[in-house]
Amino acid sequence: MIKVGIVGGTGYTGVELLRLLVAHPNVEIALITSRAESGREVADLFPSLRGHINLCFTDPDDDALAACDAVFFATPHNVAMRSVPALIAAGTRVIDLSADFRIRDAALWERWYGEVHACPELLDDAVYGLPERNRKQIRSARLLACPGCYPTAVQLGFMPLLEAGLVDSTSLIANAVSGVSGAGRQAKIDNLLSEASDSFKAYAVGGHRHLPEIEQGLSAMSSEAVALTFVPHLAPMIRGIHATLYASLNEAGRAADLQKVFEDCYAQEPFVDVLPAGQYPQTRSVRGANSCQLAITVPQDRNTVVVTAVEDNLVKGAAGQAIQCMNLMFDQVETLGIAQPGLLP
Amino acid sequence: MIKVGIVGGTGYTGVELLRLLVAHPNVEIALITSRAESGREVADLFPSLRGHINLCFTDPDDDALAACDAVFFATPHNVAMRSVPALIAAGTRVIDLSADFRIRDAALWERWYGEVHACPELLDDAVYGLPERNRKQIRSARLLACPGCYPTAVQLGFMPLLEAGLVDSTSLIANAVSGVSGAGRQAKIDNLLSEASDSFKAYAVGGHRHLPEIEQGLSAMSSEAVALTFVPHLAPMIRGIHATLYASLNEAGRAADLQKVFEDCYAQEPFVDVLPAGQYPQTRSVRGANSCQLAITVPQDRNTVVVTAVEDNLVKGAAGQAIQCMNLMFDQVETLGIAQPGLLP
Amino acid sequence: MIKVGIVGGTGYTGVELLRLLVAHPNVEIALITSRAESGREVADLFPSLRGHINLCFTDPDDDALAACDAVFFATPHNVAMRSVPALIAAGTRVIDLSADFRIRDAALWERWYGEVHACPELLDDAVYGLPERNRKQIRSARLLACPGCYPTAVQLGFMPLLEAGLVDSTSLIANAVSGVSGAGRQAKIDNLLSEASDSFKAYAVGGHRHLPEIEQGLSAMSSEAVALTFVPHLAPMIRGIHATLYASLNEAGRAADLQKVFEDCYAQEPFVDVLPAGQYPQTRSVRGANSCQLAITVPQDRNTVVVTAVEDNLVKGAAGQAIQCMNLMFDQVETLGIAQPGLLP
Amino acid sequence: MIKVGIVGGTGYTGVELLRLLVAHPNVEIALITSRAESGREVADLFPSLRGHINLCFTDPDDDALAACDAVFFATPHNVAMRSVPALIAAGTRVIDLSADFRIRDAALWERWYGEVHACPELLDDAVYGLPERNRKQIRSARLLACPGCYPTAVQLGFMPLLEAGLVDSTSLIANAVSGVSGAGRQAKIDNLLSEASDSFKAYAVGGHRHLPEIEQGLSAMSSEAVALTFVPHLAPMIRGIHATLYASLNEAGRAADLQKVFEDCYAQEPFVDVLPAGQYPQTRSVRGANSCQLAITVPQDRNTVVVTAVEDNLVKGAAGQAIQCMNLMFDQVETLGIAQPGLLP
Structure with a gap:
């Protein structure tokens, strides 16, 4: 089982990760953090998950995150880059769905995002998570930057x-x-x-x-x-x-x-x-x-x-592609847990 | 594997049955009939199923249906009751999502549906497919009448x-x-x-x-x-x-x-x-x-x-409940293939 | 011309009042107040009104409001009742679209709205603005309480x-x-x-x-x-x-x-x-x-x-009915400015 | 009063023409034709018009149409061109909301619409009803081709x-x-x-x-x-x-x-x-x-x-622009009857 943590699980990318991960046969969700909803049951915020998950949101906890095999960041930009260096150092693999590591040129990133990048030295390490272009590099990525939708x-x-x-x-x-x-x-x-x-x-x-x-x-x-x-x-x-x-x-x-x-x-x-x-x-x-x-x-x-x-901006454009990359990173069948057909009508 | 046929697969109940059945681990979809779309690829009509099913719609074929373990009728009323007696006689179990066998009193049915019932003698055999009321009878049903939404x-x-x-x-x-x-x-x-x-x-x-x-x-x-x-x-x-x-x-x-x-x-x-x-x-x-x-x-x-x-009128109100009943009828785990959480947002 | 003021023009009831009043032949809109949007052009906030109104939102101004013939309150509850006594005293007629004067029993109002009523002595004066029940009283109302939707x-x-x-x-x-x-x-x-x-x-x-x-x-x-x-x-x-x-x-x-x-x-x-x-x-x-x-x-x-x-909750359920009452209060043809058919499709 | 007839009043362009024309101060709607709904009250088909119009749909009647000052065609292509020559000959001005007279090159029209044009000799007479380009010609048009949306x-x-x-x-x-x-x-x-x-x-x-x-x-x-x-x-x-x-x-x-x-x-x-x-x-x-x-x-x-x-495809893209052209053709104020602001929200 891949033990995963999710940082910032209260947004749409977060709930979509949860929808897919609770049905993934080889994943165990260890923790979901949220400052704003700390202590609240996940299924209370997202009633579609009632019966599928028993966790509560918790405050961010670096040690608990570092104990995971993989940590997903489903946060706005300017959050992941503050925690990633320690996680990487601890050997945890990071899958960042935010914009923090998508652009290789720190100056360009800073121009568009209006912030100083917290760890530009990691930008070269980050692998851009578009499997159709970078499948091989994704397999060995320590830090994965998921593409935008x-x-x-x-x-x-x-x-x-x-x-x-x-x-x-x-x-x-x-x-x-x-x-x-x-x-x-x-x-x-x-x-x-x-x-x-x-x-x-x-x-x-x-x-x-x-x-x-x-x-x-x-x-x-x-x-x-x-x-x-x-x-x-x-x-x-x-x-x-x-x-x-x-x-x-x-x-x-x-x-x-x-x-x-x-x-x-x-x-x-x-x-x-x-x-x-x-x-x-x-x-x-x-x-x-x-x-x-x-x-x-x-x-x-x-x-x-x-x-x-x-x-679907939340699936191939976000959570689904992130799990596709996770499957590659952890030697799973690439389609595991994300092969279901769409909901039509 | 449960070998199933679907009669009338071009409506919303039909495509919803397909969405769920293609992901059911113990089901093999043998045929899907439609007079109007006969010869057309299912995935051409429903692009959400591209890559998930390779069948074409076929004309109704009594022998092919009778060779199935179970046949789902996703048809308007007044269709299933014309084919059910022969299927039952052939030992095929029928799961009817239409209204033909929901009402036990043929005269009442005829008053509301404006048709003569084709096989009132089967009404006593039909089990009403609400597992929360009739789970035991559903297990042994030959002819299952799925409730309306x-x-x-x-x-x-x-x-x-x-x-x-x-x-x-x-x-x-x-x-x-x-x-x-x-x-x-x-x-x-x-x-x-x-x-x-x-x-x-x-x-x-x-x-x-x-x-x-x-x-x-x-x-x-x-x-x-x-x-x-x-x-x-x-x-x-x-x-x-x-x-x-x-x-x-x-x-x-x-x-x-x-x-x-x-x-x-x-x-x-x-x-x-x-x-x-x-x-x-x-x-x-x-x-x-x-x-x-x-x-x-x-x-x-x-x-x-x-x-x-x-x-969801198409799931617990139709296709999902029908599969829940199928699971019961064929000694499957009741939740098999229909346990996924809802799509939110 | 009836000179009107609108307090709280930035909500949906406010913009709907504006849509109808700009086309009313006998109304002149003198001012629209909003603390939050003070100084901003109305048509900048609501681009549907470009070319139809040239006013800016202004801070609430008791004197300017008292100089109007009629003042509409399109505010949350607990706002109108603080200004109404002075306006009534000044001879301005008030049309309140909020809940402040709808309930004649102050204690009952206070139980449901969780506030102390600021002018319970005016509750008896307030006329409930449902023309189909109270047309005669509406004609002479000084303080009109518009019904909820x-x-x-x-x-x-x-x-x-x-x-x-x-x-x-x-x-x-x-x-x-x-x-x-x-x-x-x-x-x-x-x-x-x-x-x-x-x-x-x-x-x-x-x-x-x-x-x-x-x-x-x-x-x-x-x-x-x-x-x-x-x-x-x-x-x-x-x-x-x-x-x-x-x-x-x-x-x-x-x-x-x-x-x-x-x-x-x-x-x-x-x-x-x-x-x-x-x-x-x-x-x-x-x-x-x-x-x-x-x-x-x-x-x-x-x-x-x-x-x-x-x-339509914003028309007969709010702004339209308020103008219907205004027409009655100011001896206008009751249907003036609010007779247009609905938008279908 | 401009006496108008409408051919094909059962579509969305038709009901939008009606919504606007019933409120136009200088228009009298003389007849509305529809083969399919002949005899039915207009307000029965479009309940938004209850109380605003008392006409029934009638079968097309060339004489009644020719007695109008203006006839609007709110029909699919290939209808107006069959009636227009007679109407023009009778001195009735035609405002065609269909595609029949939009393209000046009959061969080009026939290639795209797959029909033989019934009166190519009128194409040169037709004025393309985009007032921002052709205001002057529109004023004197006998046959007006309204632009597509x-x-x-x-x-x-x-x-x-x-x-x-x-x-x-x-x-x-x-x-x-x-x-x-x-x-x-x-x-x-x-x-x-x-x-x-x-x-x-x-x-x-x-x-x-x-x-x-x-x-x-x-x-x-x-x-x-x-x-x-x-x-x-x-x-x-x-x-x-x-x-x-x-x-x-x-x-x-x-x-x-x-x-x-x-x-x-x-x-x-x-x-x-x-x-x-x-x-x-x-x-x-x-x-x-x-x-x-x-x-x-x-x-x-x-x-x-x-x-x-x-x-709005039905207003500036169809019925509203048609009435704008009608106003020009009949020496009305250009904005008469079509000046109301949009419905927001």
Whole structure:
């Protein structure tokens, strides 16, 4: 059994980790910390877990965490980086779902997050947890930086095109849409049902923190410089990311069988699913599932390729991918505990 | 392995059976029939099942169905009763999710459903699939009549009160609310998102087909005559039943510790969960889960008891309960394949 | 022109007052106060009002308010009662949408609201703003107490039955459902889209503050004592109240033509609409409209009558009804500015 | 009074025309035709109109229509063009909300709509009803072709950039999102609440019928050739269009004050509203209103300009714009009857 601790279990990423981990056959949840809810039964806060977990939230306890095989951080940024060095030193492997270790360049991180990084010396050690790119390094990672929800969909969507050099990498566009759970379980007027329901909007058009993370990832896939215009939007739904990606095909791209390029790229991937030509993915098809579904189209056979990609922001975009990485790190079958189909309707 | 067939797999009950059965360790799905979609891949109609099932819908085939250990009917009423006699004769056990065998009185059934019953001689054999009432008979059932979605919630909510004789059984009220998936996967203008979203309404106030089924069930629990006012409503959500039940406490009821009555009644039940006093259930807590959560309140300490009950209409109200019964019929652990927690948020 | 001030214009009742008043031909909005948003343009907070209003929120200013013909309080309880005495003394007429003057018995008010009432001596002066009951008194009111959203629907639904003495008034049940805007524009986790969407729940089953208000109103309609069981619920929609009312018919009730009783009772009412027999109201039919639609049914021709009633909680349940009362108080055509049809779909 | 007839009043565009026209002070609705609902009261089909209209749907009647001053066609394509020649000949002015006269090139129309055009000789007479481009011609139009919902938002968003020659017109991208009412009031499984709620998808990525209409409009604004990639999406909401437009700035564009370009372009327009820099529009801000709100951003000060635009697809995207054109055609104040603010929340 893998003994795991969860730091910050009161958010949506936290409860999603719990939903998946309580059903994982080889995991034992040792503790869940939360300052705000310390002492409260987990199932009292999340009634969907009644009968599935008997723990109470506890105050953060470094020793108890260090006694775990793996610790998940489901915290806002600027939390994990304060505890990670000690945990790593104690031999505990860390799976950080926050942004603290996603960006390799400390100065860039500090510019976007407005904080001084607490342990820049660990950034080189951190492995970026996108198994479709970094499976081998993930297996041996001590410190795993889970990708953001938008970056997962956008990178998986552009990856076959960039790796094969089929598009102009300097004029990429990612028009992405998220369900409201992406904003977290926080009391903000903007995310009230009365505000966010039956409406649609763009936000952070001038610049979103996921931009440098995505550009870093895309650059690693491309032999050319990368520039991305990334516009996130909020849709009136609970879960789901839908990315619509636009790129200009170069000569090689115009000549290629793009459907085949994608199918070949992901043929061995358990959690990336290229739809047959002519079908488009819907977020509901992957609700609750650790899956990214993709489609490729060249509208009117012109020069712009459009990739549409969906995932559940809390699963393949967060908790599910984190467990996928955990499985790799602890020599489990990669799909263990995260293979269930989505909830449709 | 239990070899199962599904008749009518293109509706919401059908896809929910598939979602649960593909993950059931001891079930093999042998065939899924649909006249309308014959030849089409199941995963093409339901993309959430891509990678989980490789079957195509087939035309109904009596021999292939008779070769199964169990056949699920996820059909409208008036279908199962035409095929059941032959299947039963062939030794196949039938789990009917439709209304054909729910009502023991053929004349009453015919009055509400406007059809002549095709095999009234089997009504006495049919076991009503509410495990909390009929677990023993379910184990040996050849023909199982799964309860309707409303009847499950309403009966589980009234059961402790009626069995203990604590309320006036002649003035019961069930104010019930359903998500739109209860209306099935049918092209009706009333159920369009543009019609049903952001709105709420009662329907069938004068009389709903679940009324005689519920009254039959409640009568079996009560030593007195039963009369129920049942008003169903439609809420703008996909899944979920919420029942608010009202009853007048009699002298014994006013003296009783109702919270304890409910907790004792369901102490051994894996799928009925009595909430602590002061908490009220929400449908989202059981989204995707085979669970009914209940709360008991006596407002203002007057004479009316209010029970609120929630379930997922497609799980504990349909497919999940059917599999719970299948587990009992085939000597499986009762919770096998249907123990996962709900999807929250 | 009626010169009006609005205290507390940043909530949903406030913005709804503004939406209606900017289009009212005989109203001039003189000021809108808000401590929290003082100095901010109203249309900056509510972009739907861009081009319709040029005011900024201002700090509360007693003199400026006293210079108005009418002041609307769209505040939480415990605010209006601190300012009302001075305004009344200055000759300004007050239309209070909060709970401060709804209950005539100060002790009862204090029990439910947990505060000492600041001006109990004004309670006798306050006129309860339900035009269908109190039209004459409203015309001359100096201090108008607007009914709550639930109380409006529940009272309009029971009124014809109680006034005609057709039901047992001691066992009334009101099962009521509200959209989330009823909870106000406040940052609470429970009302996030991710929490409240795709779900349904009861709340405050043990006792809700609208209970004493409703019982007071129903008692005034009935020659007998009144007791009500009132259970409010939250539905995943923005606007709308749906009330399902249950009462036991007495001998006179069983003999009566209930459809006609309702139609006669409301024949002259511009904003209460009795649907033809067999139709049931939907909240969307009155979205944005100052209308209450009603239907009457006796299920299975037994002894329980079921009334279903809908309104928009922010219009007939709040701002629209307040303007209806203002029209009466200032000798305007009662329907002026609030006659537009609902927004469907 | 302008005497109007409506052909095809049973869809969402039809009921929206009715909602607005019943409140228009200078319009008399003479008849509403519908083969399917002939003889039924309009307010029976649309209960939101109870008390606002007393007409029944009637069978189409050419003489009765020809007796009107104006006839609105709220029909699918391929209907209006069969009746228009006779109406025009009779001196009745036609306002067609369908696609029949939007595209000036009959061959292009026939390619996208798969029909032979019934009166190509009238295409030159038809005036495209986008007042912000064609106000003068609209005033004298006999036959008005109302723009589609997507084309309105996309053209208004690109117009200032193209007219001023600030972007590369050959690589335009319009990523557009619609509420489900855009699909019409038709019984299709895909648009059921259970299918479309809590989900998001692209559709018609390979080519949508609004593409040639938009390209025709954009070409008229630009001195260069135009090529557009247009990807429509479906969001889980009733109303609303959100367009996110991408264009590469040319040298002039990089030098320009884009905020000012937009503000100047629309300074005199009553129904186009450029938001202050840093704000982004939401569809809910214009729910029920005849308004298009726009924002301009250059993310990271690079070379791609992003315009976000919202409208209510049924108002500025259909019925409201049609009435705006009617006002122009009949010498009314342009804003008459369509000036009300949106319904928020």
